[in-house]
Amino acid sequence: MKKLKGWKNIPIGGLILEAGNAKDYITGSWRTFRPVKLREKCTNCLICFIYCPDCSIKVKKDKMEGFDYNHCKGCGICANVCPFGAIEMRNENEYQ
Amino acid sequence: MVKKQNKLLPLTGNEAVANAMRQINPDVVAVFPITPQTAIAQAFAQFVADGDVDTELVRVESEHSAMSCVVGAAAAGARSMTATSSAGLALMWEILYVASSTRLPIVMPVVNRALSAPINIHCDHSDSMGARDAGWLQLYSEDGQEAYDNVILALKIAEDKDVLLPAMVCLDGFITSHSVEAVQLLDDRTVRRFIGAYKPAHPLLNVQKPVTVGPLDFFDYYFEHKRQQIEGMENVFKVYKKAANELSKLTNRKYPLFEEYKTKDAEYIIIALNSTCGTAKAVVDEMRKQKKKVGLLKIRLFRPFPKKEIAKAIEKANVVAVLDRSASFGSDGPVFLEVANAIHDMKKKPILAPYLYGLGGREIGMAHIRQVFEELPKVAREKKTPAVKYINLREK
Numbered sequence: 234m235k236k237l238k239g240w241k242n243i244p245i246g247g248l249i250l251e252a253g254n255a256k257d258y259i260t261g262s263w264r265t266f267r268p269v270k271l272r273e274k275c276t277n278c279l280i281c282f283i284y285c286p287d288c289s290i291k292v293k294k295d296k297m298e299g300f301d302y303n304h305c306k307g308c309g310i311c312a313n314v315c316p317f318g319a320i321e322m323r324n325e326n327e328y329q
Numbered sequence: 330m331v332k333k334q335n336k337l338l339p340l341t342g343n344e345a346v347a348n349a350m351r352q353i354n355p356d357v358v359a360v361f362p363i364t365p366q367t368a369i370a371q372a373f374a375q376f377v378a379d380g381d382v383d384t385e386l387v388r389v390e391s392e393h394s395a396m397s398c399v400v401g402a403a404a405a406g407a408r409s410m411t412a413t414s415s416a417g418l419a420l421m422w423e424i425l426y427v428a429s430s431t432r433l434p435i436v437m438p439v440v441n442r443a444l445s446a447p448i449n450i451h452c453d454h455s456d457s458m459g460a461r462d463a464g465w466l467q468l469y470s471e472d473g474q475e476a477y478d479n480v481i482l483a484l485k486i487a488e489d490k491d492v493l494l495p496a497m498v499c500l501d502g503f504i505t506s507h508s509v510e511a512v513q514l515l516d517d518r519t520v521r522r523f524i525g526a527y528k529p530a531h532p533l534l535n536v537q538k539p540v541t542v543g544p545l546d547f548f549d550y551y552f553e554h555k556r557q558q559i560e561g562m563e564n565v566f567k568v569y570k571k572a573a574n575e576l577s578k579l580t581n582r583k584y585p586l587f588e589e590y591k592t593k594d595a596e597y598i599i600i601a602l603n604s605t606c607g608t609a610k611a612v613v614d615e616m617r618k619q620k621k622k623v624g625l626l627k628i629r630l631f632r633p634f635p636k637k638e639i640a641k642a643i644e645k646a647n648v649v650a651v652l653d654r655s656a657s658f659g660s661d662g663p664v665f666l667e668v669a670n671a672i673h674d675m676k677k678k679p680i681l682a683p684y685l686y687g688l689g690g691r692e693i694g695m696a697h698i699r700q701v702f703e704e705l706p707k708v709a710r711e712k713k714t715p716a717v718k719y720i721n722l723r724e725k
Binding site: 250 | 430432538539541543544546549550553557561
């Protein structure tokens with residue numbers, strides 16, 4: 234565990250002074266099921282990108298490039314909204 | 330300086346408080362009516378309508394929303410106020426803690442009124458006393474003048490960088506809030522110079538320096554943040570003294586942590602707060618004429634509680650009667666507990682006598698207070714704290 238600061242050395246009131254630090258919080262560890270892209274079915278419609286509540290769909294040049302597994306919590310919304318059945322939810326046990 | 334034009338005006342306690350708010354000219358005020366506070370919101374709404382202030386007046390749908398509104402506004406960087414009573418304060422409960430924990434210096438007049446049930450609109454202190462652990466400063470006011478002064482003083486203390494905590498200014502429902510008394514207002518410019526501009530360190534509206542307010546805080550940092558709040562409260566004492574001296578120079582009135590009224594050589598002292606202190610002073614004056622050594626200690630600052638100073642102020646008395654206007658069911662009244670805690674490790678200490686009075690606006694007059702003083706020599710002879718006595722309660 235990293236060393237935590239004492240009460241005299243943190244901003245008061247729970248304030249966080251740096252912007253964009255949510256990326257340091259690895260919420261991917263909460264996941265039970267992992268979304269997996271089925272390359273042959275994906276049409277790059279990017280509906281998954283629009284729906285993902287955690288911005289964990291990686292997109293490059295209008296193409297769906299996979300998932301940010303550091304932050305995907307495995308909610309399964311992407312698999313649910315995909316019109317082509319191109320995302321499968323698989324048990325994390327398979328990847329341990 | 331008190332100028333000649335600062336004449337005495339005939340104002341109710343609520344009007345005096347509303348005028349303090351007008352002079353403060355807050356950026357945001359959330360209003361929701363509840364008796365006996367409503368007249369503050371009403372008078373302030375008139376100031377807004379007349380263009381006397383630049384305030385954004387937000388008409389919310391409940392007190393929970395009123396407190397949420399001023400929390401959001403204060404976090405955004407606005408000087409924000411609201412006012413309430415009784416059940417309104419109770420409905421704010423959850424957000425009272427958010428305001429203090431987020432270190433937002435919101436000032437809120439609380440017009441003391443009993444809590445339901447049975448429903449009752451009259452004065453007691455169960456509303457604000459119940460909120461005494463919510464992390465807010467609490468100042469109590471004997472009359473309209475003191476309520477006016479306290480609102481201005483509370484703002485100055487709350488916004489100090491070493492404090493940054495919200496503050497309640499309490500005054501008695503109807504007795505103070507609706508009684509017309511002579512009140513001396515400072516001129517507007519003097520008040521504005523005294524309070525200065527509000528400069529929050531990290532306002533949400535500063536998009537150049539984005540910050541996160543109110544994030545998740547688990548077993549890693551929550552305790553540290555609470556420790557900071559405790560420190561903020563401790564800092565109130567030194568900030569209070571500086572602000573009180575500064576305000577004193579403008580008004581020629583004194584703002585001690587508590588008022589000692591003829592207590593120096595007193596054998597018997599009553600401790601009380603708010604309007605009952607006015608009645609008690611009249612009784613002390615009468616009994617002093619009869620050579621009785623009696624006095625009154627009027628609590629002004631209840632949170633934080635100046636326990637060392639109060640203990641010292643009463644150490645020479647034989648008996649100190651503590652008058653509570655709210656019940657702590659299953660224990661002693663909140664003021665009694667504070668005083669008992671304050672003196673517990675003193676070598677020579679007075680005997681305390683607990684009294685409960687005035688619930689739901691039950692009358693307390695000079696005869697009742699005189700009776701309390703007359704009971705105290707017997708307590709001195711018996712040399713132990715008696716069971717709580719109820720003033721003006723029918724036993725049969």
